[in-house]
Amino acid sequence: MRPHLAAVAVVCGAVALALLPQVVPPYYVGLMIPFYGYAIALLGFNLLFGYTGLLSFGHAMFLGIGAYGAAVMSSVFGVTSFELVLVVVMLAAALIALPIGLLCVRYVGIFFGMLTLAFGMLFHSFLFKFYYVTGGDSGMRVARMNILGLPFNSYNKIEFLAGPFYYYCLALLLIAGFVMWRLVHSPFGLHLKAVRDNARKAEYLGVHVRRFRLAAFVISAAFGAAGGAILGFRVGLADPELVYWTQSGQLVFMAVLGGFTNFFGPIIGALSYILLQDQLQSLTEYWRFVLGAVLALIVIGLPEGLSGLVVDLRRRLAERAA
Amino acid sequence: MWALANIVAGGVFHAAVLFLVAAGLQLVFGVQKIVNLACGSFYALGAYFGITFITYAHQLGVSDWLILPGLIISGVLLGFIGPPIERMLRAVYGRDESFQLLLTFALVLMFQDVFKFVWGANPRSLNSAYLIYGTITAGDFSIPVYNLLVIAAAIAVAAGFGAFLQRTNYGRILRATAENRVMAEALGVDVRRVYAVVFTLGAVLGTTAGALVVPTAAASLDMAIEFVVEAFAVVVIGGLGSMRGALAGALIVGLIRALSIVYFPEFEVLAIYVIVIAVLIFRPVGLFGRAVA
Numbered sequence: 001m002r003p004h005l006a007a008v009a010v011v012c013g014a015v016a017l018a019l020l021p022q023v024v025p026p027y028y029v030g031l032m033i034p035f036y037g038y039a040i041a042l043l044g045f046n047l048l049f050g051y052t053g054l055l056s057f058g059h060a061m062f063l064g065i066g067a068y069g070a071a072v073m074s075s076v077f078g079v080t081s082f083e084l085v086l087v088v089v090m091l092a093a094a095l096i097a098l099p100i101g102l103l104c105v106r107y108v109g110i111f112f113g114m115l116t117l118a119f120g121m122l123f124h125s126f127l128f129k130f131y132y133v134t135g136g137d138s139g140m141r142v143a144r145m146n147i148l149g150l151p152f153n154s155y156n157k158i159e160f161l162a163g164p165f166y167y168y169c170l171a172l173l174l175i176a177g178f179v180m181w182r183l184v185h186s187p188f189g190l191h192l193k194a195v196r197d198n199a200r201k202a203e204y205l206g207v208h209v210r211r212f213r214l215a216a217f218v219i220s221a222a223f224g225a226a227g228g229a230i231l232g233f234r235v236g237l238a239d240p241e242l243v244y245w246t247q248s249g250q251l252v253f254m255a256v257l258g259g260f261t262n263f264f265g266p267i268i269g270a271l272s273y274i275l276l277q278d279q280l281q282s283l284t285e286y287w288r289f290v291l292g293a294v295l296a297l298i299v300i301g302l303p304e305g306l307s308g309l310v311v312d313l314r315r316r317l318a319e320r321a322a
Numbered sequence: 323m324w325a326l327a328n329i330v331a332g333g334v335f336h337a338a339v340l341f342l343v344a345a346g347l348q349l350v351f352g353v354q355k356i357v358n359l360a361c362g363s364f365y366a367l368g369a370y371f372g373i374t375f376i377t378y379a380h381q382l383g384v385s386d387w388l389i390l391p392g393l394i395i396s397g398v399l400l401g402f403i404g405p406p407i408e409r410m411l412r413a414v415y416g417r418d419e420s421f422q423l424l425l426t427f428a429l430v431l432m433f434q435d436v437f438k439f440v441w442g443a444n445p446r447s448l449n450s451a452y453l454i455y456g457t458i459t460a461g462d463f464s465i466p467v468y469n470l471l472v473i474a475a476a477i478a479v480a481a482g483f484g485a486f487l488q489r490t491n492y493g494r495i496l497r498a499t500a501e502n503r504v505m506a507e508a509l510g511v512d513v514r515r516v517y518a519v520v521f522t523l524g525a526v527l528g529t530t531a532g533a534l535v536v537p538t539a540a541a542s543l544d545m546a547i548e549f550v551v552e553a554f555a556v557v558v559i560g561g562l563g564s565m566r567g568a569l570a571g572a573l574i575v576g577l578i579r580a581l582s583i584v585y586f587p588e589f590e591v592l593a594i595y596v597i598v599i600a601v602l603i604f605r606p607v608g609l610f611g612r613a614v615a
């Protein structure tokens with residue numbers, strides 16, 4: 001995708017998202033909050049998966065760090081500033097990801113996936129079994145917090161989520177997207193792609209392969225925690241389900257659905273997954289089956305995901321016009 | 323002393339079931355290089371079907387002695403779900419392993435709703451069907467005969483598989499394909515058929531394990547996703563693709579679980595993953611794995 005086209009797409013997307021609360025009912029506006037959470041987390045996830053070629057099957061751990069971090073700070077320490085929570089959980093996730101990443105990035109492919117899965121399950125069983133610290137399966141409460149120092153006391157929780165918090169998350173997504181765009185189009189991003197495409201050659205050319213993989217892992221962890229904090233804030237609860245391995249699988253699902261080869265793929269993936277899941281859940285209690293079938297179809301027939309489909313259509317249209 | 327023996331017996335029983343599923347996972351990974359997340363779903367399928375089988379068997383007044391053979395037979399028959407699924411996986415054989423993993427994840431999601439549709443959302447269990455063959459008691463130590471039979475069946479499968487892979491012609495073909503697919507193909511091995519056979523065998527191991535375990539435990543919608551990560555832990559500890567590793571890994575995981583449930587309940591699952599991580603860090607090929615280039 002050429003840069004100016006990407007800019008047009010971003011502006012159109014942002015304007016559409018900004019106008020959304022004016023046109024659709026509050027229920028759907030509230031539904032968009034998890035979209036922002038997942039989209040931010042997936043931007044990070046895709047730095048690791050799409051750009052560095054490492055498939056993490058334990059990435060839900062960082063969602064959990066974000067959500068539980070928000071819970072501990074807001075409910076135990078009485079922190080009321082959401083920005084402070086965001087900064088702290090991102091730093092915490094990066095700090096935790098550093099030693100884990102050091103161990104994981106020694107491997108690629110299936111071993112990397114399994115090691116991250118093992119760490120994710122380790123964290124899950126800690127959350128699940130240590131009731132007196134984490135609340136076990138009932139989780140921990142995430143108290144309501146201020147954004148930008150404003151408490152918005154006149155709004156109830158739903159109005160707050162559908163109003164100020166919605167725009168707040170949109171801004172966060174734009175910032176996260178901008179940072180990630182700069183990252184992947186910087187020399188750093190080029191290094192990552194070189195590592196993905198041919199690690200040995202990159203090493204030969206003087207790239208510290210493991211160091212770059214580690215950096216990608218740590219950055220993606222920080223993004224994951226930011227997304228997790230948003231998810232936790234919206235539900236008002238951090239529970240261990242958010243960290244289970246199927247949740248990690250769901251993240252991979254979203255990335256593949258949108259198309260991990262495209263910068264915007266994860267965002268499209270998060271959006272379509274959230275909408276699809278919501279529609280399916282209201283239609284049938286067997287929504288998992290349909291989601292599974294969709295995933296199977298995407299994997300078999302559309303490996304570049306929805307964004308790949310769009311790019312392909314555009315190419316065909318251009319060919320016909322020529 | 324007797325208490326410890328009881329715990330160990332429970333652990334070995336769990337290990338026997340884990341071994342069967344892990345062996346299926348190993349076989350498929352060893353030959354096809356696919357990590358099959360759906361092996362837990364095969365296990366759950368076997369368990370649910372086992373419940374249906376035993377319920378009907380009781381209604382029809384089938385002799386208790388036919389229950390165990392019946393469960394094994396139904397497990398084996400259920401394995402024939404393998405070929406159509408293998409046919410679907412064929413579409414991604416040439417692709418990146420993450421796609422293969424994802425396709426099996428899609429299967430996990432679909433299976434879960436199939437179980438819900440056919441058997442309902444509530445856990446299903448049989449009232450102590452494992453006591454049909456009585457219990458052996460010595461002092462304070464007691465073990466249901468059924469559990470002993472399942473352990474024996476697992477040992478028989480381990481021995482049979484070992485002999486099949488090492489001694490028979492087809493076993494050699496399987497190992498050759500695992501070693502070098504292209505070379506095996508060049509030498510005239512019908513790799514497509516080998517893959518279908520291997521995947522079906524893996525499925526049979528999973529469904530049989532599920533059918534065997536169901537008299538002692540409930541079948542629930544979560545059992546597939548819970549069991550598959552445990553089977554994962556087994557194969558990682560033992561070494562991906564190694565049968566001996568599956569056996570050792572299953573024993574380690576089974577015993578640790580049994581011991582920690584009693585002595586350190588908080589660490590029941592934690593302990594397993596600490597070992598998994600330790601193995602991956604210090605011996606990434608697993609206890610019995612061989613280094614892969």
